Amino acid sequence: MNASKTCAVLGANGFIGSAVTRAFLGSGYRVIACDRSYDFSALERHPNLETRTLDFLDAVAVREALHGSDLVVHLVSTTKPAGSNENMAFDVETNIVPTLRLLEACEKEGIERVLFASSGGTVYGVPQRLPVKEDDPTRPIVSYGLTKLSIERYAWLFERETGLCFISLRIGNPYGPRHADMRQGVIPVFMRLARQGLPLRVIGDGSTVRDYVHVEDVARAFLLAAAYPGRERVFNIGSGKGRSVMDIIARIEAIHGSALRVEHLPARPFDIPAIVLDTNRAREHLGWRAEIPFEEGMRLTWEAM
Amino acid sequence: MNASKTCAVLGANGFIGSAVTRAFLGSGYRVIACDRSYDFSALERHPNLETRTLDFLDAVAVREALHGSDLVVHLVSTTKPAGSNENMAFDVETNIVPTLRLLEACEKEGIERVLFASSGGTVYGVPQRLPVKEDDPTRPIVSYGLTKLSIERYAWLFERETGLCFISLRIGNPYGPRHADMRQGVIPVFMRLARQGLPLRVIGDGSTVRDYVHVEDVARAFLLAAAYPGRERVFNIGSGKGRSVMDIIARIEAIHGSALRVEHLPARPFDIPAIVLDTNRAREHLGWRAEIPFEEGMRLTWEAM
Numbered sequence: 001m002n003a004s005k006t007c008a009v010l011g012a013n014g015f016i017g018s019a020v021t022r023a024f025l026g027s028g029y030r031v032i033a034c035d036r037s038y039d040f041s042a043l044e045r046h047p048n049l050e051t052r053t054l055d056f057l058d059a060v061a062v063r064e065a066l067h068g069s070d071l072v073v074h075l076v077s078t079t080k081p082a083g084s085n086e087n088m089a090f091d092v093e094t095n096i097v098p099t100l101r102l103l104e105a106c107e108k109e110g111i112e113r114v115l116f117a118s119s120g121g122t123v124y125g126v127p128q129r130l131p132v133k134e135d136d137p138t139r140p141i142v143s144y145g146l147t148k149l150s151i152e153r154y155a156w157l158f159e160r161e162t163g164l165c166f167i168s169l170r171i172g173n174p175y176g177p178r179h180a181d182m183r184q185g186v187i188p189v190f191m192r193l194a195r196q197g198l199p200l201r202v203i204g205d206g207s208t209v210r211d212y213v214h215v216e217d218v219a220r221a222f223l224l225a226a227a228y229p230g231r232e233r234v235f236n237i238g239s240g241k242g243r244s245v246m247d248i249i250a251r252i253e254a255i256h257g258s259a260l261r262v263e264h265l266p267a268r269p270f271d272i273p274a275i276v277l278d279t280n281r282a283r284e285h286l287g288w289r290a291e292i293p294f295e296e297g298m299r300l301t302w303e304a305m
Numbered sequence: 306m307n308a309s310k311t312c313a314v315l316g317a318n319g320f321i322g323s324a325v326t327r328a329f330l331g332s333g334y335r336v337i338a339c340d341r342s343y344d345f346s347a348l349e350r351h352p353n354l355e356t357r358t359l360d361f362l363d364a365v366a367v368r369e370a371l372h373g374s375d376l377v378v379h380l381v382s383t384t385k386p387a388g389s390n391e392n393m394a395f396d397v398e399t400n401i402v403p404t405l406r407l408l409e410a411c412e413k414e415g416i417e418r419v420l421f422a423s424s425g426g427t428v429y430g431v432p433q434r435l436p437v438k439e440d441d442p443t444r445p446i447v448s449y450g451l452t453k454l455s456i457e458r459y460a461w462l463f464e465r466e467t468g469l470c471f472i473s474l475r476i477g478n479p480y481g482p483r484h485a486d487m488r489q490g491v492i493p494v495f496m497r498l499a500r501q502g503l504p505l506r507v508i509g510d511g512s513t514v515r516d517y518v519h520v521e522d523v524a525r526a527f528l529l530a531a532a533y534p535g536r537e538r539v540f541n542i543g544s545g546k547g548r549s550v551m552d553i554i555a556r557i558e559a560i561h562g563s564a565l566r567v568e569h570l571p572a573r574p575f576d577i578p579a580i581v582l583d584t585n586r587a588r589e590h591l592g593w594r595a596e597i598p599f600e601e602g603m604r605l606t607w608e609a610m
Contacts, residue, residue, distance in 0.1 A: 085466050088459050089405035092397060100394035143462055150455050154393050157448055161390050 006030040007226065008066050010056060010102075011075030015185075016117060016174055016218055018042040020073055023219035024226075025049055034065050042178065057098050063105035072106060073222055074099065075117045077144070080184070084144035085270060091143045092150075099151050103158045103166070113165035115225050116155070119148045120170035120236050120277045121210065130242065131211075131278035134170070134234045142270045152234060159233075167225045172211035172238030172277050174218050176297065177304030186248060187212070191302055194256050204267035206246040209274035211238035214292040224286040232285050238277030239290040251295065255302050311335040312531065313371050315361060315407075316380030320490075321422060321479055321523055323347040325378055328524035329531075330354055339370050347483065362403050368410035376531055377411060379404065380422045382449070385489070389449035390575060396448045397455075404456050408463045408471070418470035420530050421460070424453045425475035425541050425582045426515065435547065436516075436583035439475070439539045447575045457539060464538075472530045474523075477543030477582050481520035481602065482609035491553060492517070496607055499561050509572035511550040514579035516543035519597040529591040537590045543582030544595040556600065560607050 007024050011017040012033030021043055024031050030048040033040060040051045054061040056076045066072060078094040079087075099116075106114055122145025124132050140146040148168075155166035175187040190200050221237045253260055282288045292300075312329050316322040317338030326348055329336050335353040338345060345356045359366040361381045371377060383399040384392075404421075411419055427450025429437050445451040453473075460471035480492040495505050526542045558565055587593045597605075 085462060088463065089402050089409065092405060092459070093402050096401070097394050097398050100397060104394065140458075141462065141465065143459065146455075146458055146462060150451075150458075153445075153451055153455075154397070154448065157390060157446065157451060158393065160446065 005071070006032065006069045007071050007073060008032040008034060008069040009073045009075065010034050010062075012051070013037045013040060013042050014075055015176075015178060016171070016215060017075045018178060019176070019215045019219040020075065020222050021049070023216070023223050024073075027223055032065060032069060057094060059098065059101040059105065062098070062102055063109065066105055066109045066111060069109070070112050071226055072102070072111055072114045074102065074114055077117075079144050079147070081119075081122050081142045081144040081270065082268070084142050084147070088143040091147050095147045096150055096154065100154055100158070103155060103164060107162045107164050111164065113167065113226070114155070115222050116151065116166060116168045118152055118168040118170045118234070119145055120172045120238055121145075121275055123149045123152075123170055124275065126272045127275060130274060131240055131276040132236070133278045134236055134281055141272065156233065166233065167228065168234045169218070169221055169225060169237045170234060170277070171218055172213045172236075172275075174215045175212050175301060176215035177301050178215070186245060187298070187301060188305075190248060190252055191305055194252050194260050195305065199261035199263045200249060201263050201265055202245055202249075203265045203271065205264065206249070206262070207244050207273070208271055209242040209244050209276065211241065211275060211277045212243055212294065213238045213290050214297040217290045217292055220291075221282065221286065221288050224288050228286055230285050232281060235282040235286060236277035236279050237282060237288070238279055239294065240277060240279045241294070242274060242276035243294070251298050252302075255299060310376070311337065311374045312376050312378060313337040313339060313374040314378045314380065315339050315367075317356070318342050318345060318347050319380055320481075320483060321476070321520060322380045323483060324481065324520045324524040325380065325527050326354070328521070328528050329378075332528055337370060337374060362399060364403065364406040364410065367403070367407055368414065371410055371414045371416060374414070375417050377407070377416055377419045378527055379407065379419055382422075384449050384452070386424075386427050386447045386449040386575065387573070389447050389452070393448040396452050400452045401455055401459065405459055405463070408460060408469060412467045412469050416469065418472065418531070419460070420527050421456065421471060421473045423457055423473040423475045423539070424450055425477045425543055426450075426580055428454045428457075428475055429580065431577045432580060435579060436545055436581040437541070438583045439541055439586055446577065461538065471538065472533065473539045474526055474530060474542045475539060475582070476523055477516035477518045477541075477580075479520045479523050480517050480606060482606050483520070491550060492603070492606060493610070495553060495557055496610055499557050499565050500610065504566035504568045505554060506568050506570055507550055507554075508570045508576065510569065511554070511567070512578070513576055514547040514549050514581065516546065516580060516582045517548055517599060518543045518595050519602040522595045522597055525596075526587065526591065526593050529593050533591055535590050537586060540587040540591060541582035541584050542587060542593070543584055544599065545582060545584045546599070547579060547581035548599070556603050557607075560604060
């Protein structure tokens with residue numbers, strides 16, 4: 001238990017944020033849950049939970065929220081992969097710059113470490129081999145991924161200068177029960193359409209492969225990274241298995257008990273054909289691996305809807 | 306001759322900028338020389354030269370200045386390698402963001418291509434081999450270099466989206482006659498101290514190796530890149546030869562005709578021990594190589610002071 005440690009979670013109302021908040025509370029941390037939303041109903045009440053509404057772009061408010069914390073989990077992003085190429089200056093201005101201001105605030109407030117939600121699906125671009133390892137070439141084809149990668153690299157410089165430990169988790173495609181609220185992610189969207197008897201709209205031919213990882217496994221990775229004493233700074237967090245969109249549909253059909261109608265939309269130029277993450281580093285150094293089997297995770301997500 | 310083409314030079318009063326402006330004028334271009342300074346006395350009058358004072362951070366003024374140009378040479382930086390790690394957020398905010406706004410303006414104004422002054426001395430970090438090639442690992446240890454590299458990579462995405470050609474010249478350590486005014490660069494600083502009879506202040510033991518390239522050779526590389534029809538986007542621009550600080554001092558002693566006093570200052574953590582650029586790509590694709598021999602370039606610089 002870590003009753004004496006306080007963790008500030010930035011983006012606590014999000015899909016990963018609410019799971020991380022629960023995981024840290026469950027492990028004995030005190031948590032300052034920060035979000036720009038006033039509605040913290042995604043989080044259950046807990047004696048060690050404090051909530052704060054703030055704008056990540058407000059450096060003063062961010063610093064105030066960090067006061068007294070030991071570590072920070074940074075889950076904020078102002079962009080999504082799909083639209084990020086349309087306004088790269090905005091992406092840089094509202095993600096890299098405030099993250100660097102956050103690091104400055106962390107240094108001033110004596111924070112020990114920052115855990116950052118990076119993107120396993122976009123920092124590598126089109127991988128030269130699968131599964132992709134952390135030290136493989138990184139050539140993002142979306143601004144979202146280049147911004148995540150740039151943050152990792154500026155943070156590495158910042159750690160050299162100041163000693164502030166900054167650990168990046170390059171997360172695959174997270175899925176899980178509460179995602180259903182969010183209207184993003186192929187799994188909850190398809191499950192909702194299946195329940196409504198509507199056709200599933202597949203971008204491209206359905207062959208694109210992703211590495212789906214349950215959000216509770218992701219939250220546990222943050223918990224392990226919080227206590228990790230070693231020198232690695234970047235970890236892939238995925239299942240290590242690739243599944244196509246058609247695999248997802250077949251799994252939903254198995255749960256739903258009947259065939260689903262599918263409509264195909266044109267492929268998008270920024271979608272990479274396949275990504276699967278090599279997670280050996282996380283296993284060796286964090287003692288982490290994805291524990292929730294895909295079939296069970298899908299069933300739990302379906303039942304929670 | 307390119308009498309029909311107009312080139313906007315951003316940072317035209319700087320050391321490289323004034324040489325680039327002269328080179329483009331000499332090649333028949335019309336040049337819009339832009340700088341935040343009002344004093345364009347570094348540039349000789351020329352019938353094809355127009356000057357504009359503007360702030361690179363003012364996106365409206367930048368776009369107005371580009372109107373009617375065919376290409377842009379972007380030489381602006383708000384930071385220097387030495388101090389850049391002290392305020393990385395400022396570095397990102399005042400270099401990456403306005404460069405992306407510049408690219409948006411270029412797209413709207415129908416600019417064909419942008420030539421960017423990147424940094425051969427800092428984008429690679431500590432090279433694993435010498436001379437270093439363009440595709441070698443890039444692991445900058447100063448924010449200045451990471452910012453140059455990030456600009457290259459966002460621009461690559463921007464070109465994928467819009468077709469705007471963006472070529473980066475990773476320049477070594479430029480030197481030459483007019484640098485003497487600038488109070489930066491080991492060569493003019495040492496030459497001035499030698500003339501004044503003052504001791505030369507060497508950071509570290511004087512063994513650090515750099516790739517010195519004459520500024521007129523650099524300007525010619527921009528001219529060749531302006532007309533380059535191929536697909537390469539990043540070029541090392543250096544002499545391909547490494548020279549230590551003690552080599553520089555020996556050369557100045559040979560010109561000056563007497564031994565110089567040297568004082569040693571503590572080494573700095575952000576100085577890499579040695580960098581030499583492999584310039585084969587520029588030779589093969591641009592038809593460029595450094596033509597001014599170091600001994601002659603040093604003599605000309607001395608005589609111009």
